[in-house]
Amino acid sequence: MDKTIQVRDLIKKNLNNPKNRNIDKIMPNIFLLAASISVITTIGIVLTLIFDAFKFFKEVPLREVFSTHLAPLAVNPSFGILPLINGTIITSIIAMMVAIPIGLASAIYLSEFASDKTRKNLKPMMEVLAGIPTIVYGFFAYSFVTPLLMTIIPSLGAKNALSPGIVMGIMITPMVASLSEDAMNAVPNAMREGALALGATKLEVTLKVVVPAAISGIIASFVLGISRAIGETMIVVIGSGSSKNFSFDFTQSMQTMTAYIVEFTSGDAGSGTLGYYSLYAVGLILFVFTLLMNLFAQYISRKYREEY
Amino acid sequence: MGVEFMHERETKNYSNAPMNKSNMNRRILIDKVAKMLFLSSTLFALLVLGVLLYRIGTQSIGWLDLDFLTGKLSIFPEKAGIYGVLLGSVWLMLVVTPITLIIGVSTAIYLEEYATKGRLQTFIKTNISNLAGVPSVIFGLLGLTVFGRLFGLGSSILAGGLTMSLLILPIVVVASQEAIRAVPGFLRDASYAMGATKWVTIRTVILPVAIPGILTGSILALSRAIGETAPLVVLGVPTLILKVPTSVMDDFSALPIQIYYWTLDTVLTPEYANLAAATIVVLLMVLFLMNSTAIIIRNKFQRRY
Numbered sequence: 290m291d292k293t294i295q296v297r298d299l300i301k302k303n304l305n306n307p308k309n310r311n312i313d314k315i316m317p318n319i320f321l322l323a324a325s326i327s328v329i330t331t332i333g334i335v336l337t338l339i340f341d342a343f344k345f346f347k348e349v350p351l352r353e354v355f356s357t358h359l360a361p362l363a364v365n366p367s368f369g370i371l372p373l374i375n376g377t378i379i380t381s382i383i384a385m386m387v388a389i390p391i392g393l394a395s396a397i398y399l400s401e402f403a404s405d406k407t408r409k410n411l412k413p414m415m416e417v418l419a420g421i422p423t424i425v426y427g428f429f430a431y432s433f434v435t436p437l438l439m440t441i442i443p444s445l446g447a448k449n450a451l452s453p454g455i456v457m458g459i460m461i462t463p464m465v466a467s468l469s470e471d472a473m474n475a476v477p478n479a480m481r482e483g484a485l486a487l488g489a490t491k492l493e494v495t496l497k498v499v500v501p502a503a504i505s506g507i508i509a510s511f512v513l514g515i516s517r518a519i520g521e522t523m524i525v526v527i528g529s530g531s532s533k534n535f536s537f538d539f540t541q542s543m544q545t546m547t548a549y550i551v552e553f554t555s556g557d558a559g560s561g562t563l564g565y566y567s568l569y570a571v572g573l574i575l576f577v578f579t580l581l582m583n584l585f586a587q588y589i590s591r592k593y594r595e596e597y
Numbered sequence: 598m599g600v601e602f603m604h605e606r607e608t609k610n611y612s613n614a615p616m617n618k619s620n621m622n623r624r625i626l627i628d629k630v631a632k633m634l635f636l637s638s639t640l641f642a643l644l645v646l647g648v649l650l651y652r653i654g655t656q657s658i659g660w661l662d663l664d665f666l667t668g669k670l671s672i673f674p675e676k677a678g679i680y681g682v683l684l685g686s687v688w689l690m691l692v693v694t695p696i697t698l699i700i701g702v703s704t705a706i707y708l709e710e711y712a713t714k715g716r717l718q719t720f721i722k723t724n725i726s727n728l729a730g731v732p733s734v735i736f737g738l739l740g741l742t743v744f745g746r747l748f749g750l751g752s753s754i755l756a757g758g759l760t761m762s763l764l765i766l767p768i769v770v771v772a773s774q775e776a777i778r779a780v781p782g783f784l785r786d787a788s789y790a791m792g793a794t795k796w797v798t799i800r801t802v803i804l805p806v807a808i809p810g811i812l813t814g815s816i817l818a819l820s821r822a823i824g825e826t827a828p829l830v831v832l833g834v835p836t837l838i839l840k841v842p843t844s845v846m847d848d849f850s851a852l853p854i855q856i857y858y859w860t861l862d863t864v865l866t867p868e869y870a871n872l873a874a875a876t877i878v879v880l881l882m883v884l885f886l887m888n889s890t891a892i893i894i895r896n897k898f899q900r901r902y
Contacts, residue, residue, distance in 0.1 A: 296791075303792030313794040317711045323703030324712075327725050327770065330763050334735060337742040394638030402632050411639060418646045420817075420884065422824025424853045425877050428860050429649050432656075432870055447864075462642050490628040513730070520732025522827035523853075527860055547734045547827070554741065554831045572738045576731065583730035 338576055341569035348563055354570075357535035361553070361564045368567050370574065372535040376543035377578075380454045380525055381518035383539065387458025388514050392465030393507065399466070400473040401495045412467075419463035427527035430456035435528065448530030448542035457524050461514045468513065472506020472590075473499050505593035509586040516582035520575065522547040546575045653881075656874035665875055669841075670855075674868035679876055681841045685754070685849035686823055686883075688842050692758025693765070693822050698815055700762070701769030705811075708770075709777040710799055729767035736764045737831025745832055752833040755845040760828050765818040772814020776807040809898035816891040820884050826853035852880045 303309070346354070349368050356369035395415070399408050435452040439445045445452075476499050484494045500507065530542035531552050544552070553568050668678020704725075712718040740760030750756035780803050788798040834854050842849045859873035 300790075300792035303794075303797075309794045309797055313796045316796045316799075317707070320703045320707035320711055323700050324707040324721055326700050327704060327728055327766060328721060330739070330766070331724050331728055333743055334731065334739050337739055338735070341742070391638045391642055394635045395642060398632070398635035398639045402635055411643070414643050414646065415639075418642060420820065420888065421646075421649070422826070422853060422880065422884070424824065424826040424856050424860075425649070425653070425881070428856060428873055428877060429652065431860060432863070432873075433648070433652050459642060459645050466639075466642075490624050492628040492631045493624070516730060520730075520734070522732065522734045523857065526827075527857070547732060550734050550738065551827060551830050554737070554833060569738065572735055576735050579730060579732055580727060583727055587726070 334576065338569050338573040341566050342573040345563065345566035345570040348566070359533040359535075361567060366563060368563070368570075369535075370571065372533050373544055373546045373549050373571060374574075375535055375537070376450065376525075376529070376548075377519055377545040379537065379539055379543060380450050380457065380529060380545055381515055383451060383454025384457035384461055384518040384521075385511070385515055387455050388461040388465050388518075389511055391458070392462045392510070392514070393469055395462065395466040396469035396473060396507075397495055397500075400470045401491060401499060415463045415466060418459070419467075421460075423460065423521060423523040424527075426456050426460050427453070427524040430524055430528035442540055444540055446530075446541045448528065448532070450525075450529050450539040450541070450543040453524045453528030454539070456528065457518055457521050460521070460524065461517050464517060465510045465514045468510030469503070469507045472503035472510065475506070476502045505590050509590040512582055512586040512589065516579045516586070519582065520547060520579050522551060526551050546571050546578075550575075650881075653874045653877050656871055657878045660871045661875040661878055666879070670850075674866060674872055677872055679852070679855060679879065682850050682852055682855045682876070683879070684841055685854075686851045688754045688845065688847075688849060689758050689761065689851055690819060690823060692754060692845060693761045694815075694819060696758065696762040697765055697769045697818065697822075701766055701815070701818075702773045702811060704766075704770045705773030705777055706799060709774055710795065710803070725767045725770055729771070732827075733764055733825055734827040734831055736760055737828035739763070740828055740832050750846075752835065752848055753846050754842060754849045757829055757832055757834060757849065757851070758845070760832060761822045761825065764825065764828060765822045768818035768821065769815050772818065773807070773811045776810025776814065777803060779810060780806045809894050813891045813895045816887050816894070820887040820891075823851075823883060823887070824853055824880060826857055829854055830857065852876060852883075856880065 345368075353368060354370055356367070357371045358367045358369040359372045360367045399411060403411065430453045431448075434456055435445065435447065435449065438449075438452055442451075480498050480502060481494050484498045485491075489497070525545045526548045529545065529548060531544050531548060532542035533544055534541075536543075549571055550568050553564060665678050666683065667680050668676065669680055670682070671677040704721075708718060708721060712721070737760065740756060740763075744750045744756040744759050745752060748756075750759075784802050784806065785798060788802045793801070829851060834850060835848060840847070856873050856876045859869040859876065863870040863873070
């Protein structure tokens with residue numbers, strides 16, 4: 290009896306405490322303010338990129354921008370962006386040629402074939418691979434993978450697109466593997482058991498039932514992987530160098546969009562020069578590229594997801 | 598007719614029984630080969646990890662010692678140490694940690710506890726997930742323009758720290774959201790039933806339960822920040838800082854930056870590769886410590902309801 294009264298008083302006291310009431314009115318606004326910082330960041334990114342890129346596009350005719358001649362520091366500078374886009378696409382293609390097969394195969398192994406114990410041991414190791422800073426991969430590509438590849442391809446340059454491409458693929462593999470595995474894990478077991486009961490082998494179940502059912506998530510993981518490859522910076526800066534030639538020869542140096550930005554800001558492009566503004570133009574294109582990829586990945590996994 | 602048809606098929610199957618058996622064997626064989634293929638793909642990725650660690654480990658042997666950790670930068674490889682660089686990274690973390698924790702956790706609290714399901718919440722959530730996909734080099738451009746030039750912070754620790762904070766903010770928000778979401782509803786209900794207001798409930802009930810999860814996620818996000826290079830390079834963080842930073846307005850250099858410049862300079866001085874490898878070992882050790890702490894916190898303090 291005594292206790293009941295105490296609790297009732299306590300509740301009453303809590304409810305009528307004016308201090309709590311007032312704080313409760315203020316706090317949501319403070320949190321909203323914090324939440325708006327992420328929105329402000331996005332707006333800030335878009336505005337800085339557009340504002341300075343605009344100055345660039347005002348000065349440089351579009352015909353020059355979409356040319357293959359890039360020489361920002363020449364006496365008569367030329368700002369053709371195609372060599373950078375070419376370099377980005379080629380390194381990304383090499384990376385995905387490594388990341389997609391290895392990542393998907395690892396995902397299939399972990400989700401369909403591995404025992405619980407093996408999975409528990411292998412997954413953390415894959416996470417370690419994902420947690421290594423990209424600068425470390427860059428060092429590895431330049432000081433180990435390139436010399437190694439040189440024994441196979443003697444004409445390989447000290448800076449080339451092939452070796453950072455491969456290393457970038459290894460870096461992206463855990464991401465592709467873990468996202469694809471999540472997608473495959475979401476396929477209900479009843480579907481697997483149905484196919485197994487009809488006499489299918491595990492491989493047939495995987496290729497004909499699980500992968501088709503999880504395909505939206507798997508493709509989304511590929512697209513996110515490509516987006517990662519396009520935005521990756523340090524590996525290509527170190528491994529691929531800064532050649533601004535437009536060529537498809539991946540055994541030689543190539544510059545990506547990200548590498549151009551790094552080279553130029555750490556170089557001597559002062560504020561206000563055309564070269565400085567070109568950074569933002571390249572940054573804007575890079576931003577739009579990756580944003581479209583990410584939106585596309587979200588779209589696929591939402592639109593084509595099968596509900597079970 | 599139908600019965601006859603079925604009967605026919607059955608006999609047909611029986612007559613082909615030996616062929617079917619060999620077909621089955623083939624299918625099982627393919628299944629086994631495929632399994633080995635999938636396993637070897639997984640192991641290949643891990644093999645690369647092993648080679649990477651081994652290579653860097655052997656390259657750093659003889660270079661990584663106490664003098665290296667406590668010495669100052671020098672153009673002579675034998676004398677060079679990373680004391681200032683190490684301190685630069687520590688300073689950077691001192692700026693990044695409070696900023697991301699406060700803003701990140703507050704954002705998560707807003708999204709999980711206050712925001713009503715609607716356009717604003719969806720908008721902020723979409724915005725955060727897209728922000729997580731923006732390349733780090735773009736954050737560098739943002740930092741250079743806004744913090745470096747507009748606010749006049751140059752390439753100071755503060756400018757670098759603010760840039761890094763924005764970069765890892767989405768990771769902290771998502772991790773905190775998950776931690777808060779994992780707090781069981783009955784705890785909330787019990788608190789409200791006692792007459793507690795929403796903020797009192799968050800402060801005294803939800804946050805204490807969610808904090809291990811928040812910390813685990815935040816440490817992982819911070820370990821991303823400590824290894825991130827591109828934004829700092831874009832911000833113009835210089836290579837050779839001989840002075841050890843003493844305040845947030847000082848210029849600084851960080852571990853990954855030093856690895857970057859030493860790697861670039863291996864063409865001129867091959868020993869720089871060893872210095873870079875030794876610095877990488879230090880960086881990986883720091884990351885290993887941080888991740889172990891995160892795992893320990895997760896295992897030790899995570900309560901299940």
